[in-house]
Amino acid sequence: MDADAVVVGAGPNGLVAANVLADAGWDVVLLEAAAVPGGGVRSADIAAPGFRADLCSAFYPFAACSPILSGLELERHGLVWRHAPAVLAHVLPDGRSVLLHRDPLRTAESVEQFSAGDGERWLVAYAHWRRLADAVIETMFTPFPPVRAAGGLLRRAGSAGLLRLGRLMTLSVTELGQELFRGEGARLLLTGCAMHADVGPDGAGSGAYGWLLAMLGQQFGFPAPEGGAQALTDALARRLRSRGGELVCGARVTRVVVGHGRALGVLTDDGRAWRARRAVLADVDAPSLYRDLVGAAYLPPRLLADLEVFRYDRPTVKVDWALREPVPWAAGGAELAGTVHLGGDLAGLSRSAAALAVEDDPEVPFLLTGQMSRVDPTRSPPGTETYWAYTHLPRRLSGCDRDSAEIAAYAHRIEQLLAGAAPGFADLVIGRSVQGPADLANENANMVGGALGGGTAAIAQQLMLRPVPGLGRSDTVVDRLYLAGASAHPGPGVHGGPGANAALAAIARARPVTGGLYRTVIGTGHRLVYGPHRSG
Template sequence: MLPRSVDAVVIGSGPNGLVSAITLADAGWDVLVLEAADTFGGAVRSTEEGGWISDRFSSNYPLGVASPVIRALELEKYGLKWANAPLPLVHLLDEDGAAAAIHPDPEDTAKSLGAEHPGDGDAWLRLYQQYVSVREPLLNALLTTWPPVGPGLKLARKLGSVGELLRFARFMAMPMHRMGQELFAGRQGPAIFAGNALHADAPLSGSVSGTMGWLLAMMAQDVGYPVAAGGSSAFSSALVRRAERAGALLIPDTPVTRVEVSAGRVTAVQTASGETVSVARAVIADTSAPALYGGLLPEAIIPAGLRRDLDERFEWDYPTVKLNFRLSGPIPWKAAEAQLAGVVHLGGTADDLVHVSADLDTGRIPAQPFLLIGQTTKSDPSRSPEGTEAVWAYSHLPRGIADDAAAEKLAGRMERAIERFAPGFADLVIARDLQRPSALESGNAALGFGALGGGTMQLHQQLIFRPTIGLGSARTFVTGLYLGSSAIHPGGGVHGACGHLAARTALRDASLLGPVTRTLPTAALRHLQR
């Protein structure tokens, strides 16, 4: 039986929802987390069967290690252990065995890049040294409320002059393709950046796409591409233990079907079983934006402008197709470095990937798709029986093409691509599990059409435009109701910042200064969305 009344309800127990619950409970609030599924974790979950552990959605977590929000929770005290492969990342350049590798030591990475083209190794070290010098204020700026005034000033001080600040701003605004051309002379550096950029959905020829490629590549050099030892559910379990230690109550198998509102303020939530929980202070929804505004709230109160923006302008990121393999042995890659990698990018040169990106953005299923491959047993030997390998691979479909037939077509191309780069791969397959976009969404309702990021990461749906035109905040037009998922700034990735920012906003609005901090923004938001 549910409690009749609490200070706050968090809808959903993905990493953002759990971080929200922790932040509120640490502040002394009475917090209830309601999860529709039978297990906690959202898109950070794994399953185990017969000694095989499969990460069902996300798997590698450089942002989880680097995020100041996650680091502050000290999850290692609650059972979380990170595991890394001998090499964080290998990018396969061609079918003849050419590859680019990020090594744990930046000097080794530089040596590898420099061997292909003199000067590229030095360029890599300069980039990494720059990243290390700005890492703390940069991550704080990227993962905080927009505009990031405090962290932005610290970043400016680190860079040292107005000129350097402007150069860095230009660098961050560059398209991925142009960034690779400016920074490197050989094939390896641009390919590493381009492959990392395709973790998101910004076109490689579009502005700011370089930021994702550079940032993830630098994180791979800094912290690797780690997995949670024992499966991704171990990450969520540590968050659950931390939330319970703070005093939050978490209940699975309890879908919330309605958020009740009276006189413009959130008052309660109702579950599928008909139970109602009154809310004294806040509701934080770790859901997709369409789920909150198109399902949980009464339709009659949705502002016309918001409804129109969601119907006509909200854009999901690419649908995902994921293959999970049980293999009788290691993949026989032609590129020897790939035998040691936790993550393998398969897709060719940066120029090749520009064509893949263009295909996706023009509605074509790529003939030669880009594959993101996780060799989880390389990182964590507990993932499969001795001598075997647990491996997953995912790729993307164009927006608007998420049907099962298209997923099957892409899956076939993915398997043939692996076979070309690793002849004999097919003979190793013990079992194959295909997660189509429909399966990903049915496994986690927040993954609309199999999209993993809560909405496109392109600039037109970031910052104050996320998820629609607004203020770059977790606030909604309903007082006390906050959107705390990857649907809000700063967007996709397992960093916990969206949930943390939503909880911090709720705490601030409920404080003695609340009437000051919330009245004007809420009024402005209602005006923008009317």
């Protein structure tokens, strides 16, 4: 079969890439190995019938702020966003909680209870964010280097302000919290948000992630699609088909066909060949694309060497429950939040991350949990709750599945922690499902070893260093082949950035007048970074 573009992988980035190309008038075919599209954005009744659970991602602050997704107008294709009464709660061991609301005054009231003056400090920090938010968001989602977007950020912040912002972004979230606030409440909101990624609270750059996610939660909330994460995937798929794009599931790509240094198409495991007249875009992790689908014969030795030190983010274990009643939190206010963090105070969170850093089991794991029926009552029968929790694991457990003793032990510890924070929790369980790292990888091959982010969020693998030291763009060393997954800048999160950037790069390369110049510039950059190319 022939098409202008073949897109590999129907995760959110692959779906976005295919939609952007279809909007440009391209003939697009999207190939997905699984029986249904979505990758990490899928739903099913896995704990009990009638309890709709999200198989991986559940809340979407990046989707809410993404100019890419908003530009696709997915609401016209059936997508409905839902919000819980409160965005986020962090439950402390002593029974207190701090809450992030979409109303900044209510957030300020909550953090004020931990230290006088922190309420006003929160409002000042949020006002600073709002002055910069549009420019920061544009900079995040613009292909690297974001020249125009960075110019807008400079105009908003001024040169001195931009330097101070740059300094803040290099801080650990522990240091950032200490500089901005006096009490534990506001610092816990930042730190818990930072720990959504795989960088500990004392790691360089973790402050940027914690600040960004907390401020996005304050401005946009942590919304979820009505009916489950699958509704977001379904809206993207319906939109693609309405533009004439073709989505083929059960088609596992085994090889990117390369000739004379150019991507010509792909082969699938059923023996079919799919010719790409203009481009191949791959929503897969970087090592799998280069090593498995392309092959070493077509790659510079320097790139192959850099891939040897590519780091995935940490593996995870996820537990889903069907509950006959909502979670009976001892901490007042936690019942209002869609997302709930627990697992200690600030010192406890640092101890948990430090244990993982030395590949040990945390005494008290940090839990990220979701009360989905609180956000969206369609997820379960009236009066019940669809609930989940996950935590990061030592890397030694990346190959373990739900049947292993190690994963069973972690699931037990998670439930013990919940029982302490919500007495009577165990008595409410109707059904339960556990996914270990290997189970997550089986659901979605991009979740290598149970890693959710397509590569670590550590500062050494961001911007022009993502996925390896290079240009920080979706272009690859193979002409007309583009990396469209979370291994590419701007990285993990359901926002469509890597997919849209890859599609725009393919469109720019295919322009009859400027395409040759575009490839000359990109090719020269790659040769400077990686050395001579191979043609196979």
